[in-house]
Amino acid sequence: VTELAEPTRRRGDLPEEVASLVERRVPGMTLEAPFHLSEEVFALDVEAIFARHWIFVATEAEVPEAGDYVTIDVGPHSIIVVRDDDEQVRALRNVCRHRGSRVLHEPRGSVGNIVCGYHQWTYATDGTLLSAGQQRAGFDKSCYALKQVAVRSVEGLVFVCLAADPPEDFDDVAARVRPYLAPHQLRRTKVAAQEDLVEDGNWKLVMENNRECYHCDAGHPELTCTFFPTYGYEVDEIPTRLLPAHARYVEAEADLERACEERGIPHEPIEELTGRPTAFRVQREALDGAGESYTRDGSAASRRLLGDLDTPRLGRLSLHVQSNSWFHFCADHAVAFSVLPLGVDRTLVRTTWLVHEDAVEGVDYDVATLTDVWRHTNEQDGAFVARAHAGVRDPAYEPGPYAPSEGQVDDFVTWYVERMKEHLAP
Ligand code: FES
Ligand SMILES: [Fe+2]
Numbered sequence: 001v002t003e004l005a006e007p008t009r010r011r012g013d014l015p016e017e018v019a020s021l022v023e024r025r026v027p028g029m030t031l032e033a034p035f036h037l038s039e040e041v042f043a044l045d046v047e048a049i050f051a052r053h054w055i056f057v058a059t060e061a062e063v064p065e066a067g068d069y070v071t072i073d074v075g076p077h078s079i080i081v082v083r084d085d086d087e088q089v090r091a092l093r094n095v096c097r098h099r100g101s102r103v104l105h106e107p108r109g110s111v112g113n114i115v116c117g118y119h120q121w122t123y124a125t126d127g128t129l130l131s132a133g134q135q136r137a138g139f140d141k142s143c144y145a146l147k148q149v150a151v152r153s154v155e156g157l158v159f160v161c162l163a164a165d166p167p168e169d170f171d172d173v174a175a176r177v178r179p180y181l182a183p184h185q186l187r188r189t190k191v192a193a194q195e196d197l198v199e200d201g202n203w204k205l206v207m208e209n210n211r212e213c214y215h216c217d218a219g220h221p222e223l224t225c226t227f228f229p230t231y232g233y234e235v236d237e238i239p240t241r242l243l244p245a246h247a248r249y250v251e252a253e254a255d256l257e258r259a260c261e262e263r264g265i266p267h268e269p270i271e272e273l274t275g276r277p278t279a280f281r282v283q284r285e286a287l288d289g290a291g292e293s294y295t296r297d298g299s300a301a302s303r304r305l306l307g308d309l310d311t312p313r314l315g316r317l318s319l320h321v322q323s324n325s326w327f328h329f330c331a332d333h334a335v336a337f338s339v340l341p342l343g344v345d346r347t348l349v350r351t352t353w354l355v356h357e358d359a360v361e362g363v364d365y366d367v368a369t370l371t372d373v374w375r376h377t378n379e380q381d382g383a384f385v386a387r388a389h390a391g392v393r394d395p396a397y398e399p400g401p402y403a404p405s406e407g408q409v410d411d412f413v414t415w416y417v418e419r420m421k422e423h424l425a426p
Contacts, residue, residue, distance in 0.1 A: 018044060022420045028410055029399040036202035036392045042344035045203070046075030048423035049323050049416065051162040054170045054278055056325035056338050057081060060089055060156040061189045061354050062108070067125055070108045074340055077162055079149055080104055080114070084125040091149035091160040092127045103146070114146070154178065156186030157327070157336065167277030173321070179266050180282050180317055184329045185307030189354035192302075192333070192361070193371045197349045199382040201389030203324070203341040204416065206349060209385050210326055210337070211408040217242070219384060222376040226287040226298040228252075232405035245288070252286030256315045260284060265314070273411035274418060279322040281408070286315040293330045294373040300332040301370040304359035320408070322415045333365075335374055345389055351378060 018041055021032055035041055057072045058081045069082035071094055078094035080103070092114075096103045101118040104111075113130060114123040122131045127146035132139065150161040154174045161167070199206055209215070213231035216224050228249045230242050238246050260267040267284035289298025292312040300312040309331045317329040324339040334354040342348050353370055361367065391397055402410045 018420075019424045022417055022424060025413070025417045026399065027414060028402055030208075030402070031204065031413060032399055033392050033397050036205060036389060037344065039344055042202070042341070043075070044420070044423075046077075046341065048420055050074045050341065051077060052423065053163075053167060053323055053419070054152070054159045054161045054321075055323065055340075056157060056159050056321060056336070057091075057340075058158045058338070059189075059191070059336055059352055059354060060153055060158060060187055061191050061357075062194075062352070063089060064190070065110065067112055068108075068110045069104065069114075071104050071106065072160075072340065073342075074162070078102060079160055079162070080146075081151070081158055081160070082111075082114070082125050086126070088126075089151060089153050089158055090126060091151040091158075092123075093147035093149060095147070096121055097129065097144035097146065098132065155181040155184075156189065157181075159321075169276050170278045173278045173280050176270060177280065177282050177319060180284065180319070181329065183263070183265050183307055183309060183314075184317070184331075184334055186329075186334060186354060188357050189306065189334065190357045190359075191352060192355045192359070192365065193353040193367050195351045195371070195375060195378065197351070197378050197382055198342065199347045199349055199385045200345060201347060201385035202345060202392075203339055203347040204413070205385050205388045205392070206339050206347045206381075207323070207412050208409045209381050209388065210339075211320070211412050212406040214403055214405050215384060219380050220377050222296060222373045223294070224288075225296045225373070226289050226291075226294055228286070228288050232407065234404060237404055248288060249286060252288065252291055252315070255291070255313070256284065256286040259311060259313060263310075267317075273320070273322065273408060274415045277419065279411075279415050281320040282318070284315055284317045287330075291315060293332050294328065294335070295369060296372065300330075302332040302355045302359050302365035304356040304364040305331050306334065306354075306356050322412060323419075333370060347385075349378060349382070351375075 021034060058070050062070050063083040066083050066085050066087060069080050072079045080092045080094045082090055084090050094103050096116040098119055098121045101116055103114055103116045123146050124130050129141045129144045150166045152159050155178055217229040228245055230238050230246045230249055269283035271281045273279045273281050287298055291298055292300040295301050312331045314331040319327040327336045336352045338350045340348045351374055355365055359365055
């Protein structure tokens, strides 16, 4: 234990040093090592970022019926996301009001009422305490409901905020993103597959890795069948070898714009990745190949399109929300990614594939084809993150410069530093 703990403690690791670490972050450069290695910084990340900001935790499709729930762990916090008897999605603290036991300990399930396994205190799906055996006369059940967690569903994407005073800008983001999501009708989807991948790296390295495609050309042979490898490049910075891909991109973009405008579907980018608590980016972009979906040839993986869409060729609507999520919405399916820190050097990446609720497995889609590209891409990304974390842990590591195509990585880190500064401000 001592040997393992040693390298993480070699510098900048005292709580009082965190503020100066944050202060001296150089824009355009990667973070200093303690941001990824220090247990103190990690605890502060959970407190300042994950417990104070809106985080994406589930899709409504995961809790289709009243009583369906998932439990989500974030550092010491555990949250029950449950559909209550009125069909509303709620989030509750998974802490019994009797002696504090975890109430639900399975990752997902379905209940009539929420019963604590210790002494059977019984709560309704809205958190109200219904019964607590053997109490004194005068025991007031209304004082011991499960604590509520702020929750918002944006067209079926469930975000929660653990803070008592959640960032107020979320509703603005939701209102601006909704028109982009609406055509996909995510509330009429079902979960076709879900994959939990534990990556051996700090959660910020997982997010950084997601926010660029500099590594895609060499690192993601399946993804780059449809994901233009020119992503993130300014036009005059595109390397010569990628010019043919760029030409295809320009043509596919023109086709996509036409298709969107004919149908009144928004596609313009909105990019506000820094400077606000709920920072985000949304844009519809063309896909390479058949231009329909994330498959090897770009053709749709589900024959039953989402919502009432009348063409499979709508590229990908991509949504990034700081701090912990990204999403891609194609005409035939959607894929949602939630990043949840398990420890300073371990991060859960949960990937959820959604198809139309009436799509029939084996008829309209098969899971292997649907999940093929992102399963491989996730695995490859997990390996990149593990290598990045191992390198950052090496005493030789020092911050390096982001390339122009890594602008969104720089934005993520800038946002993180802004949020930490605000949290640490006296
Ligand atoms: S701790 Fe939950 S019923 Fe006792
Ligand atoms: Fe990647």
